[in-house]
Amino acid sequence: MTMSALIIDISLWGSVLVLGIIAFRRGRVVVVSAAREGAMDFINIVPRIALGVIGSGYIAAVIPPEIITGWLGPDSGWLGVLTAVIAGGLTPGGPVVGFSIGAVALKVGGGSPQVIAYVVAWALFAFQRLILWEIPFMPAKFVWFRAAVSVPFPFLAAALAMAIGKP
Amino acid sequence: MIFIAVLVAVSATLVYRRDGLDGVLKILTHDLWLFGEILPRVLAGCLLGAFITEILPHEKVSRSLGPNSGLKGLLIGTAFGAILPGGPFTAYPVAAALLTVGADFGATIAMVVSWTLIGYGRAVAWELPILGTDFTLWRIVISLPIPVLAGALGRFVYVRMYPKGEPS
Numbered sequence: 001m002t003m004s005a006l007i008i009d010i011s012l013w014g015s016v017l018v019l020g021i022i023a024f025r026r027g028r029v030v031v032v033s034a035a036r037e038g039a040m041d042f043i044n045i046v047p048r049i050a051l052g053v054i055g056s057g058y059i060a061a062v063i064p065p066e067i068i069t070g071w072l073g074p075d076s077g078w079l080g081v082l083t084a085v086i087a088g089g090l091t092p093g094g095p096v097v098g099f100s101i102g103a104v105a106l107k108v109g110g111g112s113p114q115v116i117a118y119v120v121a122w123a124l125f126a127f128q129r130l131i132l133w134e135i136p137f138m139p140a141k142f143v144w145f146r147a148a149v150s151v152p153f154p155f156l157a158a159a160l161a162m163a164i165g166k167p
Numbered sequence: 168m169i170f171i172a173v174l175v176a177v178s179a180t181l182v183y184r185r186d187g188l189d190g191v192l193k194i195l196t197h198d199l200w201l202f203g204e205i206l207p208r209v210l211a212g213c214l215l216g217a218f219i220t221e222i223l224p225h226e227k228v229s230r231s232l233g234p235n236s237g238l239k240g241l242l243i244g245t246a247f248g249a250i251l252p253g254g255p256f257t258a259y260p261v262a263a264a265l266l267t268v269g270a271d272f273g274a275t276i277a278m279v280v281s282w283t284l285i286g287y288g289r290a291v292a293w294e295l296p297i298l299g300t301d302f303t304l305w306r307i308v309i310s311l312p313i314p315v316l317a318g319a320l321g322r323f324v325y326v327r328m329y330p331k332g333e334p335s
Contacts, residue, residue, distance in 0.1 A: 005204075008288065011252035012211045019218035030221055038217030041260070042210045048168065049209055053202045055175030057194040062181045095293040103297050116306055119298075120313075123283040129255065131171055134279075137216075137259035142266065146276050149321045153280075153313045160309045167305035 045136050052132030059092045059128065065101050072105035072114050081158045084114040088121025088154065091128075098122040113161040121154035208256045216260030220267050229269030234322070236274060241318040244274035248281030248314065254289070258282045272325050277318030284310040 023031045072084050091098050102119050106112070125147040134143045161167070183191050232240045251258055262279050270278075283289075285307055294303045 008253055009208070012208060012215075012257060015252065015257075016211050016214050016218070019215065019222060022222055023218050026222070034217045034221040035214065037220070038210075038214035041217065042213040045209065045213065046206070049205070050202060051168070051171060051175065053205060054195065054198040055171065055178070057198040058175055058178035058182050058191075061190075061194060062178045095289055096297070099294050099297040103299075106298070106302070112302075115302075116309060119294075119306060120284065120310060123289075124280065133255040134259055137212075137255075138263045139266065142272060142275065145272060145325070146279060146317075146321065149276060149324060150280065150317055152320070153317055156316070157306075157309050157313065161305070164309075167302045 048132070048136040052128075052136075056092060056094075056128060056132060060097060063090075063092055065097070065104065069101055069104050069108065069110075072101075072110040072118055076111065076114060080111060080114040081117045081155060084118040084158075085121040085151075085154045088118045088123075089125050089127055091122050091126055098126065112167050113158040116161045116167075117154040117158040120157045124150040124153060205256060208253065212253065212256040212260040215257055216264040219261060219264040223264075223268045225269045228265070232265065232270035232274040234271040234273070234326075236271070238315070238319075240271075240274045241277045241315045244270070244277035244318060245281040245285075245314040248278040249285045249287070251278075251282055251286060252288065258286075271322065273318040273322035276321040277314045280317045281314035284313055 020031060020035075023034055072080065072087065076083070087101075088098070091101060098119065102115050102122075105115050105118065130143055130147055179191060182194065186193075230236065231243055236243075248258070251261060258279065262275050262282075265278065266272075266275050290303055290307060294306070298306075
């Protein structure tokens, strides 16, 4: 955990540094104006991220994982895939929550295609991530468009998993 | 924003009624800690986005990632999303920067979807330890075609929704 956090920070600030140097070679004005632009974005986004990160713990705390796991019942066919997709979209919280629910569902006998559909749906359009992370940074029109266009793909992933019989 | 604020307030009240003040404070300290940890990365992501907007030549980006970039544009978006370091604090500002400098919805969708589905960051840090190697690898293999298909579907729908180009 700490190791991977360190790697993330190094590669992140390393990229900022490299791009900053490239901008600097274009001229001082370019760096200063880009840095000011980035800092303004940061200041505008912080309140929303604050609300999201500090608030999301409460949202996750009132939606018990057992409810979502129950939706991913064993070998529930296409109806199970559908509930898995809906459950994925409704799952609150960070990566630990989504993957852990998937793992629990597998342990209690959930079908692999259903769990694949759940994980893919959660990665593509978990509402909490859309609202708390994606919309603050990107045009809202793009975010809703992207989420809508993504809807068929958890089903495709489940179909592929059924077809190849893996994992 | 208001919707989320209300949702958070309602959830916090429910936690308070269930677990008392201790429960509310425990979540608050945990999340404040997380927030402090994320904050510098959000700054880095914003700077990254701003530098990319400034540096990337607009004509070149709209040629290789614009509406007429074809399959190649979608593949570039997918590759870019797969190798992008960091979490949501980098992916979204960088995607927003790409839109600004001339990438179309299709290529940007390919990038964002590729980052969530085949980006190595989350898979290595979270999915592998929690769901195991077998599941994670097959999940990624199954996901491989999705970014390009989602980008293509995005383009297909976009030109039909806005035949005269993006409304302002």
